[in-house]
Amino acid sequence: MPPHKDHVRVLIVEDTPSLATLYQNQLQVAGIAGDIVETGSDALEALCKQTYDVMLLDLQLPDQDGCSVLASAERAGVSVTTIMITAHGSVNIAVEAMRHGAYDFLMKPVSSERLVTSVRNAVESNRIVSQKPERGPVSGQENNTFGFIGSSAAMQGVYRMVESVARSQAPVFITGESGTGKEICAQSIHQAGPRKDGPFIAINCAAIPKDLIESEIFGHKKGAFTGATTDRLGAVMSASGGTLFLDEICEMDINLQAKLLRFLQTNQIQRVGDDKTQTVDVRIVSATNRRPIEEVAEGRFREDLYYRLHVLAISLPPLRDRGHDILELAEYFLKRVSSAEGKDLCSFEAQAQNWLLSHRWPGNVRQLENLITGVAVMNDGEAVAEAMLSAADHTAPPSLPVEYERAASAPVSSLPGDYHAADKSLTVNIERPLAEIEREVIEAVISRCDGSLPKAAHILGLSPSTLYRKREQWLNTDLSVIG
Known part of the structure; x- marks a missing residue:
């Protein structure tokens, strides 16, 4: 079949020749050309020599893993939309691949339809982004x-x-x-x-x-x-x-x-x-x-x-990752509500600004809007003080992923397995930083609770949201080290 009219070219990085040839043939039937390499180093060399629309990247390669290839390509200034393929997949590996910039993630065995659809989706995404108009910074x-x-x-x-x-x-x-x-x-x-x-x-x-x-x-x-x-x-x-x-x-x-x-x-x-x-x-x-x-x-x-x-x-980024957007949004909400309510509040004192910027905002923009609305309705003056914000803040523990919300509904007394009869001892090497000791203890308790954060939090005397945030921070730290 002749090449696709858009001359789409895919780099196939797969160390099993039979699979690499299969992917190449499946793409060729769909009018998509594919080149094959077997190692991560060969993939980086090919990316530097030629422009590819998509890279099909096996996660387990003879010389390095797929995430390392992505990181190396980024450091080299090479940009390519990447679809990870692996037989050793799991949700954690998929999330890690996405964090390293992968566009999609496929599990072996991959059907022809799935492979072609994913590649076409990646190409369409590239086409749309590449057609964006040249312009300066966009303001809110x-x-x-x-x-x-x-x-x-x-x-x-x-x-x-x-x-x-x-x-x-x-x-x-x-x-x-x-x-x-x-x-x-x-x-x-x-x-x-x-x-x-x-x-x-x-x-x-x-x-x-x-x-x-x-x-x-x-x-x-x-x-x-x-x-x-x-x-x-x-x-x-x-x-x-x-x-x-x-x-x-x-x-x-x-x-x-x-x-x-x-x-x-x-x-x-x-x-x-x-x-x-x-x-x-x-x-x-x-x-x-x-x-x-x-x-x-x-x-x-x-x-x-x-x-x-x-x-x-x-x-969409969470509000806590948007920096001074928090103040822009707060001022916008304040002026809007003050105008509607006939109030004079129009700004925030310095300490109030610091309070807004240091808050985690588990409910994001919706929570911020509700808080500012309450402050504007209940207070007078020209500037919002920190005490006004603190008094109006009735923040519940930060929202957890759905799986933790489901687990939280279970009674904490019903600990998994025979926890109460299990050995609760833990040997800890104290000649280390406190952060490392804390992580080891928390992870040990979570493991004893079969991964249930709400139940582990109950044992440790913490909130589930605190444990979730700590594990998220640890994951981000681990991934930054890998990258």
């Missing part, structure tokens, strides 16, 4: 029509990514903690693109009862079920010609995910109780505050659906 004020505020480097990247992906028709997958502005991001993509004159329909998959969500998304015919007294278009039909935003997509029932996948493959839907199909023109933007890779690994989210939705990816 210039993007007020999008609802964004903040001029940090982290948000500059988000603004540019929104501008880039908006022109495409490909699906967009937004990730980020609760309160970071995923729906605002989705609206931004809609408003900046060619579908801005069409409808923007948002569905929160976590807020609709399981037995109603199919009807809400795909619609139903009158009499399809008890209570269906009229025809209903559904969100997909209502968004025709525009954008459908599926928030908290990982909460969608696994059976409904299959129907959504069929729609993405055919652009046709079938309403509940209807024997006819209808063709719909709609762009899909999805979002989740979970880790989608882990949801796929645990069988709660279809892998094939993930690959259909995860074509263009945007990750």
Whole structure:
């Protein structure tokens, strides 16, 4: 078959010749050219000599691991979109690969369709980003029509990514903690693109009862079920010609995910109780505050659906990583609420600014907005003092990943295994820094609790959020050492 019209070229880094040849042939059938090398050093040499659109990189190579190859390429100033492939995969390895800059992660054995889809998604992502217009720094004020505020480097990247992906028709997958502005991001993509004159329909998959969500998304015919007294278009039909935003997509029932996948493959839907199909023109933007890779690994989210939705990816930074954006947002919220309430508050004292910058903001921008609203309503004067913020702050422990929230609901008395009868002794070498001793003790208790942070926290007299933050810091430190 002749080469693809866009002359896409892939570097295949695989030390098993039969697999490398298989990948090369599968890509060739799809019109994509591929070159093969067997080691990490050969891969770096090839990247320096020729430009590749995508690199298929085996995680376990004879001379080094795939993450080391990525790190070396970055130090050498070589940029290539990378898809990691391994037979030794796990969620932790996948997350580590993503942290090192990998675009995607595939597990052996890899089907031909999966391989080609992932490569095409990577190429599409490259195409959109490379077409972004040349321009200077983007400020939050210039993007007020999008609802964004903040001029940090982290948000500059988000603004540019929104501008880039908006022109495409490909699906967009937004990730980020609760309160970071995923729906605002989705609206931004809609408003900046060619579908801005069409409808923007948002569905929160976590807020609709399981037995109603199919009807809400795909619609139903009158009499399809008890209570269906009229025809209903559904969100997909209502968004025709525009954008459908599926928030908290990982909460969608696994059976409904299959129907959504069929729609993405055919652009046709079938309403509940209807024997006819209808063709719909709609762009899909999805979002989740979970880790989608882990949801796929645990069988709660279809892998094939993930690959259909995860074509263009945007990750929203947590507020704690946005620096002085915190003050920009706080001042914006303060002036807005003060104006609406007839108050004179318009600034923050120096100590109040330090308090805002030192807060972790587990609820992100939404939490900040709620706090400033309360302060403006309950206080008078011209400047907000630190005491006003402290008095209004009723922060619950920082939000934990869903798996920890589930574990936290279990009674702490029901410790795993025979913990109470187990040997609770631990020998610790004290001729080390305190931080190392603390980590060893905490990890030992967590291990005794079969990985349950809430139960380990109960034993240690700490909050689960404290343990989660410590482990996150340790992971980031480990990865920085590796890189």
